[in-house]
Amino acid sequence: MELAIILVLIIALAALIGTFLAAGQGDKDYSSSTKSNLSRLSIIYLVLAIVLFVGIALYLIL
Known part of the structure:
Protein backbone atom coordinates (compact mmCIF):
# COMPACT_ATOMS: atom_id res chain seq x y z
CA MET A 1 0.00 0.00 0.00
CA GLU A 2 2.82 2.40 0.83
CA LEU A 3 4.45 1.66 -2.51
CA ALA A 4 1.24 2.56 -4.36
CA ILE A 5 0.94 5.87 -2.51
CA ILE A 6 4.56 6.73 -3.25
CA LEU A 7 4.10 5.89 -6.94
CA VAL A 8 0.98 8.06 -7.17
CA LEU A 9 2.81 10.98 -5.57
CA ILE A 10 5.78 10.57 -7.93
CA ILE A 11 3.49 10.48 -10.99
CA ALA A 12 1.55 13.53 -9.79
CA LEU A 13 4.77 15.45 -9.19
CA ALA A 14 6.10 14.48 -12.63
CA ALA A 15 2.83 15.63 -14.24
CA LEU A 16 3.02 18.96 -12.41
CA ILE A 17 6.62 19.54 -13.48
CA GLY A 18 5.80 18.53 -17.06
CA THR A 19 2.91 20.97 -17.13
CA PHE A 20 5.12 23.84 -16.01
CA LEU A 21 7.82 22.94 -18.53
CA ALA A 22 5.32 22.70 -21.38
CA ALA A 23 3.70 26.00 -20.42
CA GLY A 24 7.03 27.78 -20.62
CA GLN A 25 7.50 26.84 -24.29
CA GLY A 26 4.42 28.59 -25.74
CA ASP A 27 4.36 31.21 -28.47
CA LYS A 28 4.96 34.82 -27.55
CA ASP A 29 1.52 35.79 -28.92
CA TYR A 30 -0.22 33.42 -26.54
CA SER A 31 1.65 34.37 -23.38
CA SER A 32 -1.39 35.92 -21.72
CA SER A 33 -3.57 32.89 -22.39
CA THR A 34 -0.75 30.58 -21.29
CA LYS A 35 -0.52 32.39 -17.97
CA SER A 36 -4.26 32.10 -17.55
CA VAL A 51 -8.84 15.78 -2.29
CA LEU A 52 -6.25 13.01 -2.60
CA PHE A 53 -4.75 13.68 0.82
CA VAL A 54 -8.19 13.78 2.45
CA GLY A 55 -9.17 10.57 0.67
CA ILE A 56 -6.02 8.77 1.70
CA ALA A 57 -6.40 9.98 5.28
CA LEU A 58 -10.01 8.78 5.42
CA TYR A 59 -9.00 5.45 3.92
CA LEU A 60 -6.27 4.94 6.49
CA ILE A 61 -8.46 6.04 9.41
CA LEU A 62 -11.47 3.96 8.46
Missing part, protein backbone atom coordinates in the same frame (compact mmCIF):
# COMPACT_ATOMS: atom_id res chain seq x y z
CA ASN A 37 -4.23 28.40 -18.42
CA LEU A 38 -1.27 27.79 -16.12
CA SER A 39 -3.12 29.47 -13.27
CA ARG A 40 -6.17 27.27 -13.86
CA LEU A 41 -4.04 24.13 -14.05
CA SER A 42 -2.24 25.06 -10.84
CA ILE A 43 -5.58 25.48 -9.06
CA ILE A 44 -6.74 22.11 -10.41
CA TYR A 45 -3.56 20.43 -9.14
CA LEU A 46 -3.95 22.08 -5.73
CA VAL A 47 -7.58 20.99 -5.39
CA LEU A 48 -6.70 17.49 -6.58
CA ALA A 49 -3.86 17.23 -4.06
CA ILE A 50 -6.16 18.28 -1.23
Whole structure:
Protein backbone atom coordinates (compact mmCIF):
# COMPACT_ATOMS: atom_id res chain seq x y z
CA MET A 1 0.00 0.00 0.00
CA GLU A 2 2.82 2.40 0.83
CA LEU A 3 4.45 1.66 -2.51
CA ALA A 4 1.24 2.56 -4.36
CA ILE A 5 0.94 5.87 -2.51
CA ILE A 6 4.56 6.73 -3.25
CA LEU A 7 4.10 5.89 -6.94
CA VAL A 8 0.98 8.06 -7.17
CA LEU A 9 2.81 10.98 -5.57
CA ILE A 10 5.78 10.57 -7.93
CA ILE A 11 3.49 10.48 -10.99
CA ALA A 12 1.55 13.53 -9.79
CA LEU A 13 4.77 15.45 -9.19
CA ALA A 14 6.10 14.48 -12.63
CA ALA A 15 2.83 15.63 -14.24
CA LEU A 16 3.02 18.96 -12.41
CA ILE A 17 6.62 19.54 -13.48
CA GLY A 18 5.80 18.53 -17.06
CA THR A 19 2.91 20.97 -17.13
CA PHE A 20 5.12 23.84 -16.01
CA LEU A 21 7.82 22.94 -18.53
CA ALA A 22 5.32 22.70 -21.38
CA ALA A 23 3.70 26.00 -20.42
CA GLY A 24 7.03 27.78 -20.62
CA GLN A 25 7.50 26.84 -24.29
CA GLY A 26 4.42 28.59 -25.74
CA ASP A 27 4.36 31.21 -28.47
CA LYS A 28 4.96 34.82 -27.55
CA ASP A 29 1.52 35.79 -28.92
CA TYR A 30 -0.22 33.42 -26.54
CA SER A 31 1.65 34.37 -23.38
CA SER A 32 -1.39 35.92 -21.72
CA SER A 33 -3.57 32.89 -22.39
CA THR A 34 -0.75 30.58 -21.29
CA LYS A 35 -0.52 32.39 -17.97
CA SER A 36 -4.26 32.10 -17.55
CA ASN A 37 -4.23 28.40 -18.42
CA LEU A 38 -1.27 27.79 -16.12
CA SER A 39 -3.12 29.47 -13.27
CA ARG A 40 -6.17 27.27 -13.86
CA LEU A 41 -4.04 24.13 -14.05
CA SER A 42 -2.24 25.06 -10.84
CA ILE A 43 -5.58 25.48 -9.06
CA ILE A 44 -6.74 22.11 -10.41
CA TYR A 45 -3.56 20.43 -9.14
CA LEU A 46 -3.95 22.08 -5.73
CA VAL A 47 -7.58 20.99 -5.39
CA LEU A 48 -6.70 17.49 -6.58
CA ALA A 49 -3.86 17.23 -4.06
CA ILE A 50 -6.16 18.28 -1.23
CA VAL A 51 -8.84 15.78 -2.29
CA LEU A 52 -6.25 13.01 -2.60
CA PHE A 53 -4.75 13.68 0.82
CA VAL A 54 -8.19 13.78 2.45
CA GLY A 55 -9.17 10.57 0.67
CA ILE A 56 -6.02 8.77 1.70
CA ALA A 57 -6.40 9.98 5.28
CA LEU A 58 -10.01 8.78 5.42
CA TYR A 59 -9.00 5.45 3.92
CA LEU A 60 -6.27 4.94 6.49
CA ILE A 61 -8.46 6.04 9.41
CA LEU A 62 -11.47 3.96 8.46
